[in-house]
Amino acid sequence: MPAQAFVALVTCFRDDETLDLEATRAQVRRQVEAGNNIMCAGTNGDFTALTFAEKVRLTQAVVDEAAGRARVIVNAGMPATFETLMLAREFDRIGVDGIAVITPFFIQATQDGLIRHFSAVADAVRTPVYLYDIPARTQNHIEPETARTLSRHGNIAGIKDSGGAQDTLEAYLGVGRESPGFAVYSGPDHLVHWSLRNGAAGCISGLGNVMPKVLAGIVAAFNASDEAEAARQQGIFGDFRKDLYALGYPPALVKRALYLMDPTVGASRQPALLPDPAQDARIRTILRTYDLPR
Template structure:
């Protein structure tokens, strides 16, 4: 087994995209949030992904967000730019724009809606990988795209010099373990409930929506595991589990729940903001986590 290297760090946040009250991109708020995340333990940021509401932001806004965050954090942490779309040509253009704007890597999701077969999925990723000099993190999230990146496809793509990582939302621990063991791909959990299990079988870390509001507690799980304190890692993981359930498993998208907890402005339609009851429930769970951590 070749241990996967963490090309983008271990503890990555899938960052929200702040909007003003009028629904416009708020680059200043984005910069402040990015700087706070880095100060609180994130060693990588992923922009313009699912949590960043990428389906409803324009190409120009994606570039402006990237530049604002780069200015705020400088070179302290890697920035991975989401460039996925349903159109290979558009994805290639987004990749080139992200490279020019200062991204350190690209997050590329499986083309959605058209449900391409595996040969076409592989060809899509290779086209994007060949379009720039940046390393790629492939985003396997069949629950949203309708198409899995099968382990056999990942095994082949691992031979491409710029395909270096996977954001794993496939909920297939056996398949992920197989690819981790057979390649040098750096696996990042994209589902917080699998952060610790995947890390224990050789993943590089996580890309987390919950890290928008709890970057320190999530990172502490990995720190404890790395220190050999597996019991401590388990305890910390169990403490964060209720917040994960509240933010990611209660029927609202993560962008909505993260913004509700952060007071980070509006979401773009078709998303709708969390209602008062949902927001109050989120704040209650978050307060309980902070209280439990204070008692450790």
């Protein structure tokens, strides 16, 4: 199948930090028009700052707005298996295309505990489940051998690797080659083209919120076997990533950069990044460098 780009969609808030579903729907339309699919309630979607009910409402709105024009994956992962199962069943009822499950955070898990956690979710729903590894944020890491074990579960369809280590991504890609039907999606924005060339099913990108057409362009060029154009677009994407992320915590900076382009997305929920005139000026300079609206 052709490689696919997903954007880890921002969640939009009003000035009082309440959920703004209409603004979020507008971001869905923007990504669909660019040619990207959607992952909602992920790291770039402030999922740790959302309540259970908000995640359900958000997912319903995103699925409704996408209306089959793009695939929708939603993150159900929480520290405990119990709440993860509750969320996954709600998303299964709504009718998403995939349920991502981030590794438990705060709770230290063994590899056996991770196998039990992911298997329990995959057993409980009909929707395909995707493992989601981001150890820098959760302090729990899915070892490649654990991914290999879980790839044999009939309802575990793949993994999103957001670890940032190329050797780990290579190991997951090896699992994918051994296990037909186990799709590997790259999370690090500087490895999109590299991962596609090495067998990834696609990517799930936070930076695509700010540069949706460049992200879509990398994947479209790769699918058209235009390696030179894919490399050119990746160069733009990678340079922008390096410049923006040098300023601090990436998800908050993605949201702030998008806010400076379109204030309707709102700020991040606190205690994330506060508006800072000096930092905003640096972000605006970066946006100007890449000919992005500001």
